[in-house]
Amino acid sequence: METVIDSHNISKVYEETAIPVHAVSEIHLHLERGEFTALVGPSGSGKTTLLNLIGGLDRPTTGYVEIGGVNITKLKDNQLIDFRLNNIGFIFQSYNLIPVLTASENIEFIMLLQGRSKSERETRVHELLRQVGIEDKHDVRPAQLSGGQQQRVAVARALASKPRFMLADEPTANLDSVAAGNLLDIMAKLNREENMTFIFSTHDARVIDRARRVITLQDGRVISDERYAQK
Amino acid sequence: MLGKIAWRNVWRRRGRSIVIICSVAIGLWAGLFVTSFYFGFAEERIRSAIEMEISHVQLHHPEFKKERDVRFTIPRTGELLKWLSTNPYVQHVSGRLTGRGMIASASGNSGIQINGVTPRDEDTLTKLASKLVEGKYFPGTRNNEILIGKKLSQKLKVKVGSKLVLTMQDKAGSIASGAFKVVGVFATKNTPYDEMNVFAARNDLAIMLGDSLAITEIALLLNSQDSVDAFVRIAKARYPALLVEGWRTVAPEMDLVISVIDQMMYIFMGIVLLAMAFGIVNTMLMAVLERTREIGMLIALGMRRSRVFAMIVLETFFLMLAGTPIGMVLAWATILYFGNHGIDISAFQETLRSFGYSDVIYPKLGLYQYGQVLILVALTAFISALLPARKALKLEPAEAIRK
Numbered sequence: 001m002e003t004v005i006d007s008h009n010i011s012k013v014y015e016e017t018a019i020p021v022h023a024v025s026e027i028h029l030h031l032e033r034g035e036f037t038a039l040v041g042p043s044g045s046g047k048t049t050l051l052n053l054i055g056g057l058d059r060p061t062t063g064y065v066e067i068g069g070v071n072i073t074k075l076k077d078n079q080l081i082d083f084r085l086n087n088i089g090f091i092f093q094s095y096n097l098i099p100v101l102t103a104s105e106n107i108e109f110i111m112l113l114q115g116r117s118k119s120e121r122e123t124r125v126h127e128l129l130r131q132v133g134i135e136d137k138h139d140v141r142p143a144q145l146s147g148g149q150q151q152r153v154a155v156a157r158a159l160a161s162k163p164r165f166m167l168a169d170e171p172t173a174n175l176d177s178v179a180a181g182n183l184l185d186i187m188a189k190l191n192r193e194e195n196m197t198f199i200f201s202t203h204d205a206r207v208i209d210r211a212r213r214v215i216t217l218q219d220g221r222v223i224s225d226e227r228y229a230q231k
Numbered sequence: 232m233l234g235k236i237a238w239r240n241v242w243r244r245r246g247r248s249i250v251i252i253c254s255v256a257i258g259l260w261a262g263l264f265v266t267s268f269y270f271g272f273a274e275e276r277i278r279s280a281i282e283m284e285i286s287h288v289q290l291h292h293p294e295f296k297k298e299r300d301v302r303f304t305i306p307r308t309g310e311l312l313k314w315l316s317t318n319p320y321v322q323h324v325s326g327r328l329t330g331r332g333m334i335a336s337a338s339g340n341s342g343i344q345i346n347g348v349t350p351r352d353e354d355t356l357t358k359l360a361s362k363l364v365e366g367k368y369f370p371g372t373r374n375n376e377i378l379i380g381k382k383l384s385q386k387l388k389v390k391v392g393s394k395l396v397l398t399m400q401d402k403a404g405s406i407a408s409g410a411f412k413v414v415g416v417f418a419t420k421n422t423p424y425d426e427m428n429v430f431a432a433r434n435d436l437a438i439m440l441g442d443s444l445a446i447t448e449i450a451l452l453l454n455s456q457d458s459v460d461a462f463v464r465i466a467k468a469r470y471p472a473l474l475v476e477g478w479r480t481v482a483p484e485m486d487l488v489i490s491v492i493d494q495m496m497y498i499f500m501g502i503v504l505l506a507m508a509f510g511i512v513n514t515m516l517m518a519v520l521e522r523t524r525e526i527g528m529l530i531a532l533g534m535r536r537s538r539v540f541a542m543i544v545l546e547t548f549f550l551m552l553a554g555t556p557i558g559m560v561l562a563w564a565t566i567l568y569f570g571n572h573g574i575d576i577s578a579f580q581e582t583l584r585s586f587g588y589s590d591v592i593y594p595k596l597g598l599y600q601y602g603q604v605l606i607l608v609a610l611t612a613f614i615s616a617l618l619p620a621r622k623a624l625k626l627e628p629a630e631a632i633r634k
């Protein structure tokens with residue numbers, strides 16, 4: 001199996017106050033291509049911090065993260081930004097689409113940053129919109145879309161760069177059950193058909209229920225790491 | 232796409248952007264109009280000085296200007312005047328016998344500049360006849376006719392028909408004097424000039440000084456003000472023994488007026504743009520703070536900080552440049568209207584004329600000045616963008632996304 005993420009003894013300590021806060025402590029994590037993994041745990045357990053460290057949005061205080069064999073902890077700021085662009089797809093709880101761009105422009109934007117050609121961008125935008133089932137909304141700005149539709153655009157945007165894996169921080173937290181179900185179906189299909197690696201932080205039982213690996217965090221430490229058969 | 236995002240971002244807070252765009256437009260309009268007013272003011276002074284006092288080009292004996300002594304006449308004036316009157320650059324020529332002297336009436340006396348002129352040539356050159364407010368322009372009914380300025384006539388308490396005595400040194404250094412009769416009183420837009428100058432027929436003055444051919448000054452109006460330098464070069468090459476000077480050399484204070492007005496434009500526009508810059512910095516800082524999460528997300532997704540910087544700078548440019556054409560067109564239209572109709576400031580006539588300024592101002596601004604202002608606006612936009620853009624650059628994606 002191809003290793004996608006390898007974290008080596010990573011810890012993150014915030015020292016904004018006089019008392020250091022150990023958000024994540026000595027975590028070893030090994031994820032392989034095609035995994036559908038949920039990070040679970042109570043609020044403040046370190047799920048988001050761990051996702052940020054894996055996604056290169058933050059740097060660990062100790063330890064390092066390797067993605068596809070590249071030690072991203074050692075990358076300089078611009079190298080890290082480019083690495084994220086080309087290797088990681090992000091899905092956020094609040095969708096975080098660019099409000100002044102239409103659905104298709106939001107998806108195309110990532111490919112523009114990658115310097116892809118116009119024809120390639122157009123073809124891929126069309127394909128991604130079809131994949132997430134909102135082709136008819138291509139010319140609509142995020143404010144005119146429902147939460148579920150916005151999150152689908154966010155998934156399509158995350159896929160646009162052809163990433164190695166997708167990081168999703170509480171992707172269903174703001175969605176009703178139907179929208180959440182539809183979104184999970186799309187992600188499960190991508191995982192099944194394209195062998196796309198997903199790692200979620202979540203409280204949502206529906207997500208946990210669909211995951212084939214569930215890593216439980218508490219006080220910044222992994223307290224359990226369980227694998228399930230294909231769901 | 233960056234440009235598209237920046238342009239659309241400008242319109243996210245429509246009301247706020249419109250206020251800034253209006254303030255840019257009004258600021259530019261006011262700044263450009265006031266500048267054009269000062270340029271018009273200066274131009275009018277220069278135009279009237281050239282027309283009445285200094286002409287485009289003056290020719291003298293090289294020693295003449297030291298003491299304005301009539302001993303230093305221009306040699307071989309016949310040939311010179313013939314060449315000048317047929318020169319394609321030259322529109323009008325007037326040969327003068329000028330010098331310093333005294334004028335005396337029954338009520339007083341005064342030191343003055345005495346101008347002996349050929350009446351027809353002088354009128355063609357300076358339109359002196361049109362400036363008469365009393366009497367006639369050298370009617371030629373008798374010898375020793377003289378025109379004096381209104382201010383001088385008041386000072387000496389004389390009027391048309393009064394007799395005056397002119398006294399000046401002749402070529403030998405002896406005192407020569409003659410009685411002259413006032414045939415006309417002139418009033419220009421320059422009160423000190425009116426107080427300091429009298430005009431008599433050159434022949435009468437020459438007889439008084441004992442040299443019937445004497446000319447100490449030749450004044451020229453050219454077909455175009457732009458050809459002054461070229462003509463001066465040609466005339467200097469042809470008559471190296473003469474002092475040939477363009478109006479900027481004859482009256483360097485006029486050149487100073489232009490450069491002062493030019494500097495005033497920079498200072499005035501600088502103040503206007505500085506005020507705008509504060510408004511824009513404030514607006515853009517607000518925009519960056521409001522969009523902290525969005526900017527953090529852009530960096531998280533893979534947008535380099537240099538592109539974030541460019542996006543904020545572009546946004547600031549758009550915000551400022553959206554108001555610029557409105558302000559410039561407004562200013563252009565206002566300047567065009569008042570440039571044709573003039574602005575009457577005769578309420579300050581007394582003060583203005585004592586400094587030689589006209590009481591009707593025709594605002595004027597060249598394309599060059601519009602270009603300069605455009606560059607200043609672009610520079611202001613860039614400087615205004617630096618602080619908000621720096622703020623955006625410092626955002627850490629993980630932190631910004633949580634906000």
